Amino acid sequence: MENIINALPYFWEGLQLTLYIFVVAIIFGFAIGLIVALLRLAPSKILNWIAKVYVDAIRGTPFIVQLFFIYFGLNMLEFISLDRIAAGILTVAINAGAYYAEIIRAGIQSIDKGQTEAARSLGLNATQNMRYIILPQAFRRMLPAFTNQAIISLKDTSLLSVIGIAELTQQGQIASSTTFDYFSIWFAVGVIYFIVIYLLSLLADFTERKFVLR
Amino acid sequence: MTMIRVENLKKSFGDLEVLKDINAVIEEQEVVCVIGPSGSGKSTFLRCLNRLESITGGHVYIEGQDITDPKLNINKIRQEVGMVFQQFNLFPHMTVLQNVTLAPLKLKKGDKAAADEKARQLLDKVGLGEKAGAYPGELSGGQKQRVAIARALAMDPKIMLFDEPTSALDPEMVGDVLEVMKQLAKEGMTMVVVTHEMGFAREMGDRVIFMDGGYIVEENVPKELFDHPKEERTQAFLSKIL
Numbered sequence: 137m138e139n140i141i142n143a144l145p146y147f148w149e150g151l152q153l154t155l156y157i158f159v160v161a162i163i164f165g166f167a168i169g170l171i172v173a174l175l176r177l178a179p180s181k182i183l184n185w186i187a188k189v190y191v192d193a194i195r196g197t198p199f200i201v202q203l204f205f206i207y208f209g210l211n212m213l214e215f216i217s218l219d220r221i222a223a224g225i226l227t228v229a230i231n232a233g234a235y236y237a238e239i240i241r242a243g244i245q246s247i248d249k250g251q252t253e254a255a256r257s258l259g260l261n262a263t264q265n266m267r268y269i270i271l272p273q274a275f276r277r278m279l280p281a282f283t284n285q286a287i288i289s290l291k292d293t294s295l296l297s298v299i300g301i302a303e304l305t306q307q308g309q310i311a312s313s314t315t316f317d318y319f320s321i322w323f324a325v326g327v328i329y330f331i332v333i334y335l336l337s338l339l340a341d342f343t344e345r346k347f348v349l350r
Numbered sequence: 351m352t353m354i355r356v357e358n359l360k361k362s363f364g365d366l367e368v369l370k371d372i373n374a375v376i377e378e379q380e381v382v383c384v385i386g387p388s389g390s391g392k393s394t395f396l397r398c399l400n401r402l403e404s405i406t407g408g409h410v411y412i413e414g415q416d417i418t419d420p421k422l423n424i425n426k427i428r429q430e431v432g433m434v435f436q437q438f439n440l441f442p443h444m445t446v447l448q449n450v451t452l453a454p455l456k457l458k459k460g461d462k463a464a465a466d467e468k469a470r471q472l473l474d475k476v477g478l479g480e481k482a483g484a485y486p487g488e489l490s491g492g493q494k495q496r497v498a499i500a501r502a503l504a505m506d507p508k509i510m511l512f513d514e515p516t517s518a519l520d521p522e523m524v525g526d527v528l529e530v531m532k533q534l535a536k537e538g539m540t541m542v543v544v545t546h547e548m549g550f551a552r553e554m555g556d557r558v559i560f561m562d563g564g565y566i567v568e569e570n571v572p573k574e575l576f577d578h579p580k581e582e583r584t585q586a587f588l589s590k591i592l
């Protein structure tokens with residue numbers, strides 16, 4: 137117990153970094169996902185193909201390999217220099233972006249074609265149809281899947297410890313290897329992750345109820 | 351004045367040729383009903399009139415403008431041509447009032463108060479003034495369809511297209527919707543109505559077009575077409591449904 141209490145300030149540091157990386161990465165990831173989903177559905181074979189290659193590449197490789205590629209691999213290029221945290225955020229964002237793209241694409245395609253027909257017959261153009269009719273309905277349907285993916289991304293940030301980012305898991309590693317109290321330390325770290333994820337899903341439930349389709 | 355002119359219209363879905371050679375002229379204030387067996391191409395014909403379906407061949411002129419011209423801004427034409435669907439296609443995430451005001455607000459740059467006021471008048475006209483704040487999910491089928499009509503009218507269209515507007519309704523709802531359509535016809539709206547309501551076609555139609563197999567087989571004033579059909583296929587169809 138004493139070991140946990142001594143480690144708490146470090147856990148707090150780590151948690152803040154975890155949340156910072158998570159929030160920034162999820163915002164970028166969402167933007168990437170939206171753009172890629174629209175490319176995927178755009179009336180251009182080349183754009184569709186580019187989007188599909190991106191999604192397939194991310195889904196077909198492990199997160200940790202993506203992380204090593206971005207942090208160690210890309211940094212070998214002359215004109216790129218990413219610090220640990222930038223590389224970590226980028227990896228989580230690019231990874232989540234591919235999954236978000238698929239969620240958004242499926243959401244858009246799940247909306248009845250009659251909606252687009254009604255909107256277009258009124259004279260709305262394709263962009264206005266997407267913005268006012270399709271996306272607002274699709275996003276409501278996608279909320280549960282968004283939450284799921286956000287939780288996965290949050291857990292993925294713990295893998296960033298392997299490139300030495302001092303996020304929560306890394307703090308756990310430091311605390312456990314200095315105290316040798318592996319049981320208490322890792323139990324405490326687990327509880328912290330659990331609480332954060334639980335709060336996240338409460339927030340999601342709340343927004344879902346607020347935006348539920350009438 | 352000619353509102354719609356259709357010349358040698360052809361439409362294929364892949365290898366399937368659905369409209370083979372359609373020619374039609376619809377004058378201002380005319381009410382034209384389109385009848386025919388299921389699968390004969392009635393909906394496809396209607397949907398070519400505002401290019402909801404891409405047109406494979408021939409020409410469609412709306413108020414003299416060729417909508418098959420790829421340089422033409424089809425969105426402008428569509429603002430003049432209202433459409434009502436069998437399945438209503440209301441926007442479920444918006445209130446009735448928002449459904450009706452969306453297009454005018456986004457396309458006509460009017461202020462919100464004026465758009466709301468006009469929408470309320472239209473909703474009163476279709477008998478749904480008190481439903482402005484409701485969501486589509488809270489309405490019956492007949493109410494939904496009347497909202498859909500109000501939504502289309504909010505753009506002040508010069509032409510209204512109806513694709514089997516009462517086919518998805520419970521029988522007791524049909525009358526209210528037909529009543530609204532009759533009112534519109536009396537006010538001089540140019541209307542093209544795909545319908546199975548032969549009573550409506552007979553009473554309100556200036557002309558009836560009978561389609562079969564991707565062709566217009568016969569067209570005439572309702573009395574002639576229903577009482578003295580000239581073509582065998584028309585006779586066969588009418589004997590089945592009347």
Ligand SMILES: Nc1ncnc2c1ncn2[C@@H]1O[C@H](COP(=O)(O)OP(=O)(O)O)[C@@H](O)[C@H]1O
Nearest residue numbers: 363366368386387388389390391392393394395
């Ligand atoms: N989007 C489509 N793709 C392929 N075939 C279609 C499509 N829409 C209609 N068809 C076919 O075109 C024919 C005519 O359809 P439609 O115009 O809906 O007939 P109607 O309205 O007279 O019942 C039918 O054989 C139908 O299966």
Ligand SMILES: [Mg+2]
Nearest residue numbers: 392393394514
């Ligand atoms: Mg049809």
